[in-house]
Amino acid sequence: MQDHEHKFAEYLAQKGLKLTAPRKYILLEAFKLHEHFNAEELYEKVKRVTPEVSLATVYRTLPLLMEAGLVQSALRSSGRDRYEHIYGHPKHIHWLCRSCGAIMETDLQPINETIAAQAKTIRFEAQDIELNIKGLCWKCTANDNENQPDES
Amino acid sequence: MQDHEHKFAEYLAQKGLKLTAPRKYILLEAFKLHEHFNAEELYEKVKRVTPEVSLATVYRTLPLLMEAGLVQSALRSSGRDRYEHIYGHPKHIHWLCRSCGAIMETDLQPINETIAAQAKTIRFEAQDIELNIKGLCWKCTANDNENQPDES
DNA sequence: GGAATATTGCAACTGATTCTCAATACAGGG
DNA sequence: CCCTGTATTGAGAATCAGTTGCAATATTCC
Ligand SMILES: [Mn+2]
Ligand SMILES: [Mn+2]
Ligand SMILES: [Zn+2]
Ligand SMILES: [Zn+2]
Numbered sequence: 001m002q003d004h005e006h007k008f009a010e011y012l013a014q015k016g017l018k019l020t021a022p023r024k025y026i027l028l029e030a031f032k033l034h035e036h037f038n039a040e041e042l043y044e045k046v047k048r049v050t051p052e053v054s055l056a057t058v059y060r061t062l063p064l065l066m067e068a069g070l071v072q073s074a075l076r077s078s079g080r081d082r083y084e085h086i087y088g089h090p091k092h093i094h095w096l097c098r099s100c101g102a103i104m105e106t107d108l109q110p111i112n113e114t115i116a117a118q119a120k121t122i123r124f125e126a127q128d129i130e131l132n133i134k135g136l137c138w139k140c141t142a143n144d145n146e147n148q149p150d151e152s
Numbered sequence: 153m154q155d156h157e158h159k160f161a162e163y164l165a166q167k168g169l170k171l172t173a174p175r176k177y178i179l180l181e182a183f184k185l186h187e188h189f190n191a192e193e194l195y196e197k198v199k200r201v202t203p204e205v206s207l208a209t210v211y212r213t214l215p216l217l218m219e220a221g222l223v224q225s226a227l228r229s230s231g232r233d234r235y236e237h238i239y240g241h242p243k244h245i246h247w248l249c250r251s252c253g254a255i256m257e258t259d260l261q262p263i264n265e266t267i268a269a270q271a272k273t274i275r276f277e278a279q280d281i282e283l284n285i286k287g288l289c290w291k292c293t294a295n296d297n298e299n300q301p302d303e304s
Numbered sequence: 305g306g307a308a309t310a311t312t313g314c315a316a317c318t319g320a321t322t323c324t325c326a327a328t329a330c331a332g333g334g
Numbered sequence: 335c336c337c338t339g340t341a342t343t344g345a346g347a348a349t350c351a352g353t354t355g356c357a358a359t360a361t362t363c364c
Binding site (some may be wrong): 231283 | 340342343347350
């Protein structure tokens with residue numbers, strides 16, 4: 001049994017809930033996906049393994065995975081909630097290119113200290129940090145310049 | 153004419169759009185609200201001044217205000233997009249208490265430098281920075297301790 | 305195996321946001 | 335001031351991600 005499977009079982013047990021087949025498959029597929037995903041995308045993946053699972057169950061399981069600390073919400077996009085699994089993926093910054101939609105990630109560590117200091121000042125117990133930056137990736141910046149080479 | 157009204161007029165003109173009465177009232181009310189607001193809340197405010205305005209127009213005007221740099225999206229909550237005006241409100245960190253829903257704000261300045269450095273490394277042109285932190289405010293932390301004074 | 309409880313798929317529902325469309329306001333040129 | 339082409343509007347219909355009720359199933363514990 002994988003580490004995350006173990007953690008999920010533990011969380012469920014402690015809540016008096018059951019680690020059923022649908023839940024297990026949803027967890028497993030969430031950990032096979034290495035990009036951000038929304039509920040429907042996860043559902044599609046799970047369906048390939050167990051076609052009888054329902055989208056509703058995926059929607060119902062996602063909050064459990066989040067509470068268990070196995071999945072976290074990521075940058076919402078085109079009107080849909082998105083998620084990503086947590087597994088040797090320490091908290092990171094998301095950079096979203098407005099032009100091509102690419103998402104880059106960088107380390108959040110460098111600002112953690114500053115945040116901790118501010119948290120202390122306002123006496124806030126931080127549980128979740130989400131830092132999203134929107135703009136243009138280098139490719140799209142380059143393309144923009146091509147189209148408008150002279151902006152004197 | 154206020155500063156922001158001016159800026160909106162300018163933006164609209166440059167886009168070949170018109171500064172109509174509904175748009176003006178929506179702008180004005182957005183700037184009278186000093187907390188975060190969603191489309192409907194803004195609509196309610198506007199309706200008190202000009203009852204004939206429609207919710208659809210509020211929804212249509214918000215993107216214009218954002219593109220004009222007068223309003224920005226804030227922490228989404230209970231399934232609704234939220235907004236805040238920008239006016240002597242430099243970018244700030246949002247701290248959301250999961251227990252009581254309170255929102256605190258602190259200065260984003262201290263981490264700007266770090267972000268700029270990372271942006272340079274990945275050659276990303278940052279336009280918008282959103283840093284949201286969820287957890288417990290000091291009041292709710294205190295209440296929690298009251299209820300579970302001994303967690304040996 | 306059987307009772308008590310949790311879970312599921314399905315379909316209906318909800319509610320925020322977007323869209324359609326016909327009516328209205330507007331700007332600019334005569 | 336009138337006319338014409340364009341932008342805007344309110345009202346209501348439509349969309350669609352996410353939620354929920356419910357009867358059928360699965361699981362747990364004895
Ligand atoms: Mn990520
Ligand atoms: Mn704010
Ligand atoms: Zn790009
Ligand atoms: Zn609180």
